[in-house]
Amino acid sequence: MIRMSRAATAAALAMSLAVPLGLASTATAQDRSAFPSAAPLWAPPSASSPAFRSAESVPAHPARLPRPTGKHGVGSKVLHLVDHSRADPWVPTADGRELMVTLHYPAARSAKGSPTRYATVEETRRMRDGFALPAAIPAEQMSRIRTHSKVNAPIAKGRYPLVLLSPGYGAGRYTQTSLAEDLASRGYVVASMDHAYESFGTSMPDGRTLTCASCEAVDYNGVPITLVTQTRAKDVSFLLNQLTGPDPVWPHSGAIDKKRVGMAGHSIGGAGAASAMVGDRRVRAGINMDGAFWEEMPQGGLGGRPFMFLGTDDEMHRPGGVDRSWDATWSKLDGWKRWLTVSGSHHGTFSDFPVLTEHYGLPGEPYPAARGIGITRTYVAAFFDRHLRGAARPILDGPTTGNPEVKFHNP
Numbered sequence: 001m002i003r004m005s006r007a008a009t010a011a012a013l014a015m016s017l018a019v020p021l022g023l024a025s026t027a028t029a030q031d032r033s034a035f036p037s038a039a040p041l042w043a044p045p046s047a048s049s050p051a052f053r054s055a056e057s058v059p060a061h062p063a064r065l066p067r068p069t070g071k072h073g074v075g076s077k078v079l080h081l082v083d084h085s086r087a088d089p090w091v092p093t094a095d096g097r098e099l100m101v102t103l104h105y106p107a108a109r110s111a112k113g114s115p116t117r118y119a120t121v122e123e124t125r126r127m128r129d130g131f132a133l134p135a136a137i138p139a140e141q142m143s144r145i146r147t148h149s150k151v152n153a154p155i156a157k158g159r160y161p162l163v164l165l166s167p168g169y170g171a172g173r174y175t176q177t178s179l180a181e182d183l184a185s186r187g188y189v190v191a192s193m194d195h196a197y198e199s200f201g202t203s204m205p206d207g208r209t210l211t212c213a214s215c216e217a218v219d220y221n222g223v224p225i226t227l228v229t230q231t232r233a234k235d236v237s238f239l240l241n242q243l244t245g246p247d248p249v250w251p252h253s254g255a256i257d258k259k260r261v262g263m264a265g266h267s268i269g270g271a272g273a274a275s276a277m278v279g280d281r282r283v284r285a286g287i288n289m290d291g292a293f294w295e296e297m298p299q300g301g302l303g304g305r306p307f308m309f310l311g312t313d314d315e316m317h318r319p320g321g322v323d324r325s326w327d328a329t330w331s332k333l334d335g336w337k338r339w340l341t342v343s344g345s346h347h348g349t350f351s352d353f354p355v356l357t358e359h360y361g362l363p364g365e366p367y368p369a370a371r372g373i374g375i376t377r378t379y380v381a382a383f384f385d386r387h388l389r390g391a392a393r394p395i396l397d398g399p400t401t402g403n404p405e406v407k408f409h410n411p
Helices: 006-012 029-034 121-130 139-143 173-185 226-244 268-279 324-332 353-359 369-388
Strands: 073-083 097-107 160-166 189-195 256-266 285-289 307-312 337-342 406-409
Touching (some): 160 226, 160 369, 173 189, 173 256, 173 369, 226 256, 307 324
Parallel strands (some): 160 256, 285 307
């Protein structure tokens, strides 16, 4: 079996390939070089842009995520779940399909507890190497990015909608922490998923590190990338069973309103959100953040359920852009829908990557990290407020002077 190098994997898969729908199930290793790809999670230096210089330029302290904007404090809980009813498609000898999940949830602002660890050192080391960040950036320091949640803090009284978050290919669930903490502070329970063998490194409670076995399988020997989105859709259904079923794994599952469930994903996680909605009607609203759609939307669309595109404002994800899957999917959506692009953004804008690029002086956003992350938080929260809470959110009705970067499209 032909195997991709880690660098090739990062370039070809983790950057969200934008392959036309007709090729999505037939792409092979040989024709990868012809595929257009979205911008990388961080912008490689050019002659006119500042570049990371050396280990001496690394700040002495870890980066800090932007503060959540809601009225609640934020608690966190990590779950290790195993679906023994399924074999793992990437490692069939594994003992079932494993998920690592971080829950962020509303807590009292005065809640006590240890700060939530951003990631393990092994996870950030493998992410740094997988995404070809400068080797001089210390993985240990990245793993200590300062968060705003407390481990096992008491949950605030109430019943809350549930939002599921799925990361991009190669990335860990922790790369969506700034969004997860913000949604939790606004009154959502948020479940961020690590899908086994689909990130460069996932640390398990028993000391194992799961690596990206799927990166060495997709599009080789007839394994289509649609297996990723199909598998993630099944992961979502399993997680919903575990959180909202008759025997929930989380003691506070009663705080989840199981009739108000939404999902957002970055890159291939966004495609996974659409696939999850097709397969499970419990997911009532979804967002794709800058990811190509790898499976065709059924003719019946999503049965009237709302869906939003949020992406880069470039030749990739404007209407009629290189990624034809957005146009094809848009035409089949049969409910409330929005197509938004953000000028000046790149693929990593819709994750925590702006914090990394700004802190370590890497080429990145044309505006401060807090601004890029703030735009994502604002529009994602508005979408779920409108469709899971029934709240009026005029910001979704059209362009605003306060957010001139955000463009509305209605092809």
